[in-house]
Amino acid sequence: MTILASAPPAVRQYRHLTLLLALAAVVTVSLVRVFTDESRMTTPGTLRLALIAACPILLAGLGGLWAERAGVVNIGLEGQMLLGTWGAAFFAYHFGAWAGVLGALLMGALGGLLHAVATITFGVDHIISGVAINIAGLGAVGYLAQTFFTDLDGGGPRNLSGYAVPAQITIPGISDAALWVSDQRWFLVSDIAAAVAGVTTRLSLLTILAVALVALTAWVLWRTPFGLRLRSCGENPQAAETLGVNVYRYKYIAVLISGAFAGLGGAYLAMVASSSFTTGQTNGRGYIGLASMIFGNWNPTGVLASSLMFGYADGVSLLSDNGPLVHALLLLLSLILLGYAAVKYLGGERVTGIVVALIAVALLVWYLAVDSVPADFTGMTPYLLTLFVLAVASQRLRMPAASGKPYRRGQAG
Amino acid sequence: MSGQQNGQVTRRVTQAITYSILPTIVAIVAALVATSVVVWATGAPIGGFVDTMLSVPSNRDTIIIVNQASMIALSAFAAAICFRMGLFNIGVEGQYIVGACAGAFFAGSGIVPGPLNILATLIVAMLAGIVWAMIAAVLNVTRGVSEVISAIMLNYVALTLAGYLVKTYGERSGYTFTTPKIPPSSQPLGFGLFADAPDVWALAILAVIVGIGYSFLLGWTRFGFDLRTTGESRTAALANGIDPRRMVLIVMAISGAIAGLVWMPSFFGSTHTFGIPEYFQRGLGFTGLAVALLGRNTSLGIGFGSLLFAFLATQSNRLQSVGVARDVVEITQGIVVLMVVIAFEIARRIKVRREQERVARELEPATTTGASA
Numbered sequence: 001m002t003i004l005a006s007a008p009p010a011v012r013q014y015r016h017l018t019l020l021l022a023l024a025a026v027v028t029v030s031l032v033r034v035f036t037d038e039s040r041m042t043t044p045g046t047l048r049l050a051l052i053a054a055c056p057i058l059l060a061g062l063g064g065l066w067a068e069r070a071g072v073v074n075i076g077l078e079g080q081m082l083l084g085t086w087g088a089a090f091f092a093y094h095f096g097a098w099a100g101v102l103g104a105l106l107m108g109a110l111g112g113l114l115h116a117v118a119t120i121t122f123g124v125d126h127i128i129s130g131v132a133i134n135i136a137g138l139g140a141v142g143y144l145a146q147t148f149f150t151d152l153d154g155g156g157p158r159n160l161s162g163y164a165v166p167a168q169i170t171i172p173g174i175s176d177a178a179l180w181v182s183d184q185r186w187f188l189v190s191d192i193a194a195a196v197a198g199v200t201t202r203l204s205l206l207t208i209l210a211v212a213l214v215a216l217t218a219w220v221l222w223r224t225p226f227g228l229r230l231r232s233c234g235e236n237p238q239a240a241e242t243l244g245v246n247v248y249r250y251k252y253i254a255v256l257i258s259g260a261f262a263g264l265g266g267a268y269l270a271m272v273a274s275s276s277f278t279t280g281q282t283n284g285r286g287y288i289g290l291a292s293m294i295f296g297n298w299n300p301t302g303v304l305a306s307s308l309m310f311g312y313a314d315g316v317s318l319l320s321d322n323g324p325l326v327h328a329l330l331l332l333l334s335l336i337l338l339g340y341a342a343v344k345y346l347g348g349e350r351v352t353g354i355v356v357a358l359i360a361v362a363l364l365v366w367y368l369a370v371d372s373v374p375a376d377f378t379g380m381t382p383y384l385l386t387l388f389v390l391a392v393a394s395q396r397l398r399m400p401a402a403s404g405k406p407y408r409r410g411q412a413g
Numbered sequence: 414m415s416g417q418q419n420g421q422v423t424r425r426v427t428q429a430i431t432y433s434i435l436p437t438i439v440a441i442v443a444a445l446v447a448t449s450v451v452v453w454a455t456g457a458p459i460g461g462f463v464d465t466m467l468s469v470p471s472n473r474d475t476i477i478i479v480n481q482a483s484m485i486a487l488s489a490f491a492a493a494i495c496f497r498m499g500l501f502n503i504g505v506e507g508q509y510i511v512g513a514c515a516g517a518f519f520a521g522s523g524i525v526p527g528p529l530n531i532l533a534t535l536i537v538a539m540l541a542g543i544v545w546a547m548i549a550a551v552l553n554v555t556r557g558v559s560e561v562i563s564a565i566m567l568n569y570v571a572l573t574l575a576g577y578l579v580k581t582y583g584e585r586s587g588y589t590f591t592t593p594k595i596p597p598s599s600q601p602l603g604f605g606l607f608a609d610a611p612d613v614w615a616l617a618i619l620a621v622i623v624g625i626g627y628s629f630l631l632g633w634t635r636f637g638f639d640l641r642t643t644g645e646s647r648t649a650a651l652a653n654g655i656d657p658r659r660m661v662l663i664v665m666a667i668s669g670a671i672a673g674l675v676w677m678p679s680f681f682g683s684t685h686t687f688g689i690p691e692y693f694q695r696g697l698g699f700t701g702l703a704v705a706l707l708g709r710n711t712s713l714g715i716g717f718g719s720l721l722f723a724f725l726a727t728q729s730n731r732l733q734s735v736g737v738a739r740d741v742v743e744i745t746q747g748i749v750v751l752m753v754v755i756a757f758e759i760a761r762r763i764k765v766r767r768e769q770e771r772v773a774r775e776l777e778p779a780t781t782t783g784a785s786a
Contacts, residue, residue: 075561114751122755127501127561131702132750139743140451146738147455157738287565294562376577383566390558 028335030188038328040319042191044182047198049318052273054311055210056081056282057382059265060289061296061303062217063108063258068298069221070254071234072119073404075130078286079137080111080259084266086141089277090148093155093163100163101206101267108263109256111137116255120248123406134286142279149277161276166205175200204272206264211304213261218300230254234400237407247407262286288314291386297397313381323372330373334363352392359388432764433709436756440707441721443756444749448741461735466728472607474727481723483617483678484694486715488701490623491671493710497631498644498664504549504564505672506698507571508542512673514575514592515541517680517687518582521593530599531616535677542673543666545571550665554658560665568698576689583688591688601681614682619674620719628712640664675701703750709757722746 033041040046060077067074074080087107092100111133118129142158149155154162178200181193221227230250232240237247265285270277288310295310296302316322316329337360345353366373390397445466453459470478488505495502516538525533548567552558583590603612631637640660643650647657675697684692704722708714729742 075565118751118755122758124751124754124758127503128706128754129751131503131699132747132754134747135699135703135750136744136747139740139745139747142740143451143738143744144455146740147457284569287569290562291566374577374581376573376580380570380573383569387552387563387566387570390563391552391556 024339025336026191027188028339029332030191032328032332032335033191034187036328036331038325039185040325041328041332042182042194044179044194044197044201046315046319047195048201050308050312050315051198051207052204052311053314053318054307055207056265056268056273056285057288057292057310057314058214058304058307059210059268060262060286061292061307062213062300063261063265064290064293065217065258065296065298065300065303066221066254066261067112067115067258068293068400068403069231069234070251071237071400071402071405071407072115072251072255072258073126073130074112074115074255074258074262075127075290076111076115076133076137076286077130077258077262077289078282078284079130079134080108080115080262081266081269081282081286081289082137082141082280083107083111084263085270085277085281086144086266087263088267088270089160089163090144092165092271093152093160097164097166097271100271101166101264104263104267104270105260106263108266109260111263112256112259115259116252120251120255120407123408125406126404138280145277145279159276159278165271165275168202168204170202171200206268206272210264210268213264214300214304221300231400233407234402237402238411241409248409251407262289265289288382291382294397294399295386295389298399309385310382313378317375317378322375322378326373326375326378327367327371329378330363330367334360334367337363356392428764432760436760437707437709437714437753440752440756441749443752444745447748447752448745451744452737452741457737458735462732462737462741465731465735465737466725468728468731470724470727472610474730476606476610476613478720478723478727480614480617480678480682481726482716482719483614483620484675484697485700485704485722486620486719487623487671487675487678488697489704489708489715489719490620490627490701490712491668491675492698492702493705493708493715494627494631494640494664494671495668496644496705496710498640498660499647500661500664500668501561502546502549502564502665502668502672503561503702504546504567504698505668505675505701506696507564507568508545508669508672509675509698510568510571510575510693510695511545512538512542513676513680513687513693514578516673516677517592518578520595520599520680521686523593523596523599526596527598528601530596531601531681534599534681535619535674538673538677539670540673542669542671544669546665546669546672547662550662553665554661572689572695575687579688586686586688589688589691591686591692593686595681595685599681600685603682612682614678616678616681619678620716623671623674624712624716672698700746703746706750707753 029042033039060081063077063080064074084104084107087103087105088100090100091103095103114136115126115129115133118124118132119126145160146157149160150157152160154160175197178193178197182190182197184190219227221231229240229245230253232243232245233247233250233254240250241247266282269281269285274281289307292303292306292310295306296304316325319325337356341353341357341360343353344356347353449459449463452462488509491505491508492502516534519537520530520534523530545567549558549560549563552563553560579592580590583592601615603615604617605612629637631640639650639655642653643655643657643660650657650660676694679694680687686692689695700722704715704718707718707721708716725742725745729739732739732741
């Protein structure tokens, strides 16, 4: 806690600004909810769905973060996640829920190991290796499912159900109170209560684990000597080598953890988001995880925030008859962009500010012109937002300096 | 004198075999062995697997292999031209979805009558592919956005967008939506090879045309030279008056145009309509990437690689009857890509070491004479 107390004024000011921005965002959401009378925007049900959709993305994003912080780009997240879905189903079916979680971690780590051997030992281009792992992972899961699940009770060549999953907990007093408050549809208070209810009602232990891993990642990577060395491999491996860091070993550890996290994301999909396994269950979430890592600027808290946002978009697209809700979200997005444009414009980046403002106005016009937006567009949201952030704020993003660059021992100049 | 020249030629040929062909063969064999080990380890009938995979395909399957290979090859050329310039066009997947969707809507509308419709459709599909590729290219040159990341995003946007367009502006057919069918007057005949099998798709010829054009462009034109120079070193290219940013735009446009053509052989040859997922074949973009890597970005290599991948995929259809899941070939395809790059990396390291040793050997007497003088 001494760290907090001794934070320099600039950092403290920055923290206040973040808090202020978060508060402004909540107020805006609440205002839009009241104005559009689209109460489903913040019901506990929707927010719970959003949280469940967010966790696999979060875990994949954290996986990507570990690898990239050590200088390895892991496009193979999708394949490792797929391996995780199978591992979770197989081991949970035969040995119980937590064995399934462990199995998913191991299967994901296996995919990570393949990536590590190719990229670190043999210096293969990281993207090529990742693409190959995604192809092989998809094939492996299809093959393993058909070979091992076809004859099982509750199984088939492409699916398996009827295995144990980690328990869900409800915090009795808080959950009921928050549910009641959120039902009143008061301005702001009910929205916050809905969020509280969302995280205290039928909360899976895996969700808690996922969020705990954010804190653990932040602590290990930024507060321990191990983390410092690992990150130095991602920033300047030659310099790390001259200081006696075994770069290969750190990269291997990072990529193994990366794969394991992605595998855990797969377990989440097969155990919490749905209670059964199907082949191809990830459906591109590994790539959204990668997007959340970029959107989150290679920071654990950033990854958490962007995963929640992408998860919300994902969750909304699962709701039935969601046209009007998506329509209301269009207004919200437009307002947020207008705010962002104002910040940019006042901050001196006039051109960017004007461009963003134009996009916001276009969204507003779209909102006013139609009554309902097809749900396909919520599915696109994570990708479009990431493209937008890359296009507008790529100067503000800072990836690890040596990420994706080849490294061989003994070449430090 | 001629003896020395002969020696040179022999060394070149040996080098080509040792450092290009041998690694490829080693990689393919290693991938097949690795797959066999997976099959064996999971207790599936290994004998049946090997017999089926290595059996001679029937006439009908041969046609399917050729047809599939044409699409894979087109996709591989789209990826390869970017590889040659050090760009990673992972967005072929999205570009060919957009090309297929735009082309199918245009062809189905029948604005242009008769066979001319085919040509016009190809142009529309290419333009659509170019537009989609340009998003990533423009972001790359103006904002410095990695083309890999933006392409991943654009692939998913393309898929969702195409689904939405077909659902909104297409026709209902059964449980799904499709674009209007091509008028019969615009459906080309295929090439009949066997009496007892369907024809090879007419537009499979596109793969051959693009392949020849690719070799010509890269090997025999000033532009191809510029392209390869930019691929070797952007700073060197800049010093020689080549604008790398302009090259990125042009090459991505060519790649997008080729990508737009990828699904056209199947569209004009058999489906005649477009609708995800029934009337479309996804994943060709990634297969193409793999084949481009396998074929070392050369026309012959890509032709061979696309036939190999199509062969594996088609043979796998009969695996089910011997009790092996057909998905196993995707493991082979993934591993072969990894193996091929690893094999080439090892070959390169060996080559470098040998050359260093050779230079050291040749310098040795010189230093001794220098010391004695």
